Amino acid sequence: MRNLSHTFGRFVVYNLLWLFPLTSCQNTQEYDVLLKDFKIHSPNNAVSSNEGSDFWIAVQDGKIAEIIDINQQTILPKAKTELSLDGQHLYPGFIDAHGHLFGYAEMLTMVNLVGAQSKEECLERIEKFIELHPNNEWIIGRGWDQNDWPVKEFPTSEDLAAFSGVKIYLTRIDGHAAWVNQTVLDAFNITTETTIDGGAIIEGVLVDNAEQLVELPEHSSRFWRNALLQAQDSLVKYGLTAMTDAGLSTKKILILDSLQNEGKFGLVVNAMISNTEEDLSYFESHGPILKELLRVKSVKAYLDGALGSRGALLRAPYHDLPEHYGLPLLAPSDLDLLRDRCLENDWQLCVHAIGDSAHHVLLESFNELDREKDLRFRVEHAQIMTPEDSAYYTHPNIVASVQPTHATSDMYWAEERLGHHRIGHAYSYKRILNASGLLALGTDFPIEHIDPLNTFFAAVDRTDKQHWPEGGFNADQKLTPKEALEGMTYGAAYSAFGEEQYGSIKIGQRANFTVLNQDLFNSAERQRESCKVVKTILSGKVAFETK
Numbered sequence: 001m002r003n004l005s006h007t008f009g010r011f012v013v014y015n016l017l018w019l020f021p022l023t024s025c026q027n028t029q030e031y032d033v034l035l036k037d038f039k040i041h042s043p044n045n046a047v048s049s050n051e052g053s054d055f056w057i058a059v060q061d062g063k064i065a066e067i068i069d070i071n072q073q074t075i076l077p078k079a080k081t082e083l084s085l086d087g088q089h090l091y092p093g094f095i096d097a098h099g100h101l102f103g104y105a106e107m108l109t110m111v112n113l114v115g116a117q118s119k120e121e122c123l124e125r126i127e128k129f130i131e132l133h134p135n136n137e138w139i140i141g142r143g144w145d146q147n148d149w150p151v152k153e154f155p156t157s158e159d160l161a162a163f164s165g166v167k168i169y170l171t172r173i174d175g176h177a178a179w180v181n182q183t184v185l186d187a188f189n190i191t192t193e194t195t196i197d198g199g200a201i202i203e204g205v206l207v208d209n210a211e212q213l214v215e216l217p218e219h220s221s222r223f224w225r226n227a228l229l230q231a232q233d234s235l236v237k238y239g240l241t242a243m244t245d246a247g248l249s250t251k252k253i254l255i256l257d258s259l260q261n262e263g264k265f266g267l268v269v270n271a272m273i274s275n276t277e278e279d280l281s282y283f284e285s286h287g288p289i290l291k292e293l294l295r296v297k298s299v300k301a302y303l304d305g306a307l308g309s310r311g312a313l314l315r316a317p318y319h320d321l322p323e324h325y326g327l328p329l330l331a332p333s334d335l336d337l338l339r340d341r342c343l344e345n346d347w348q349l350c351v352h353a354i355g356d357s358a359h360h361v362l363l364e365s366f367n368e369l370d371r372e373k374d375l376r377f378r379v380e381h382a383q384i385m386t387p388e389d390s391a392y393y394t395h396p397n398i399v400a401s402v403q404p405t406h407a408t409s410d411m412y413w414a415e416e417r418l419g420h421h422r423i424g425h426a427y428s429y430k431r432i433l434n435a436s437g438l439l440a441l442g443t444d445f446p447i448e449h450i451d452p453l454n455t456f457f458a459a460v461d462r463t464d465k466q467h468w469p470e471g472g473f474n475a476d477q478k479l480t481p482k483e484a485l486e487g488m489t490y491g492a493a494y495s496a497f498g499e500e501q502y503g504s505i506k507i508g509q510r511a512n513f514t515v516l517n518q519d520l521f522n523s524a525e526r527q528r529e530s531c532k533v534v535k536t537i538l539s540g541k542v543a544f545e546t547k
């Protein structure tokens with residue numbers, strides 16, 4: 001049996017192992033790489049280097065072979081390559097527990113509407129993009145958010161009338177709504193009469209399931225391979241060494257697998273299988289993928305939509321839309337069927353639940369899981385929670401995967417949706433952590449920026465980049481630096497069944513490290529504006545460094 005308390009118990013054993021390094025006879029060996037001159041920060045081992053202790057790390061075959069306390073050891077090891085980190089701060093490689101790799105890679109090739117301060121600014125960016133890509137039949141974009149505009153209303157197809165020569169499809173920042181032009185509406189016979197379960201069509205904006213009325217052009221494998229390599233460059237630039245992709249088709253999983261087999265994509269990916277019959281049956285007949293860099297043994301489903309587009313399923317109506325409760329995307333009975341199918345196949349189930357109603361339905365379903373088995377079923381987002389429901393998180397097989405930057409992005413308008421009372425029960429990461437003992441932290445990129453330091457500061461300070469609001473949003477839900485870093489490393493790895501392979505600085509683990517210019521544990525030294533990744537190390541090799 002492996003449950004949370006057992007896993008945490010094992011730290012003690014590992015700690016002793018590496019605080020008293022291996023015998024000196026092993027030091028006659030020449031390692032591949034020797035990392036020197038750094039301060040070590042290992043959130044889940046509670047070891048930070050200080051004046052009296054200096055460590056080296058020896059890497060062999062991409063793994064941590066030895067952690068040497070150089071003040072304790074007389075014969076020091078040698079290596080083919082020595083890498084000095086100039087006294088900077090070494091952390092376990094950062095992990096994003098919930099992102100969308102293909103969505104992000106694709107975004108790097110699309111009209112980027114993130115941060116546009118008005119509808120007019122969106123239209124300008126679209127116009128420029130069309131000028132640069134005159135042969136495109138489709139113009140696909142992402143990232144608009146009417147909450148950032150002076151007039152906080154959904155745009156319409158009419159707004160895009162100037163671009164009738166191309167098909168325009170622009171996904172909202174949360175991915176749960178698409179703004180399209182009349183050319184697209186005509187091409188897919190979408191009229192004012194069209195209706196769809198779990199979706200709505202509002203003057204050229206397709207909400208939730210209505211997005212499926214439009215069939216986007218399929219990208220070629222070559223397109224994806226190039227886009228993924230671009231994405232990888234960006235991920236390592238921000239210190240990421242591993243991630244969970246929250247839902248991929250079989251085709252995309254196999255493209256990633258082949259890139260990794262060719263040695264071109266070095267991050268560890270835990271890829272969830274999209275909940276479609278085609279994808280589930282594929283993995284039912286082919287079995288899971290369990291490789292060093294790729295794990296495919298979990299399923300992603302959606303119970304509701306997002307709060308911004310009022311798709312999150314609430315127990316009481318929206319504060320700013322009476323009688324509207326949100327949109328259920330999966331019936332409770334279908335959720336139980338999927339849960340049981342996952343159990344039969346030995347798959348981990350991971351379910352998007354944002355509203356307090358969806359969250360409750362999910363927790364009730366997961367609460368029936370066997371406590372003696374190692375299942376780690378995941379709640380994705382867990383954004384709004386009736387206070388009593390936090391007790392479900394004491395179940396050893398319920399793991400929360402949350403995104404601290406959602407709290408600091410949504411805090412400006414979430415109270416409009418939820419009202420004064422319910423906002424106090426939203427984004428309550430500390431409450432969940434207190435019950436479960438573990439959080440997996442991520443960003444949900446490209447919905448949020450990929451930068452894991454944003455996750456850290458949002459979790460610890462609960463403020464935006466301008467340090468607003470003073471004292472922090474729902475400040476009682478702040479995490480400590482140790483808790484936040486643990487969620488970005490060990491917790492994220494645990495949620496992907498990867499904690500034995502990565503996420504900690506321990507002998508035998510993959511030699512993935514993120515090197516920063518600051519000590520995040522030290523509140524006097526730590527500064528959001530100047531905190532930077534100086535190196536990202538993947539399997540003992542420098543994958544990124546600042547020039």
Ligand SMILES: [Zn+2]
Nearest residue numbers: 352380381444
């Ligand atoms: Zn989601």
Ligand SMILES: [Zn+2]
Nearest residue numbers: 098099246444
């Ligand atoms: Zn997501």
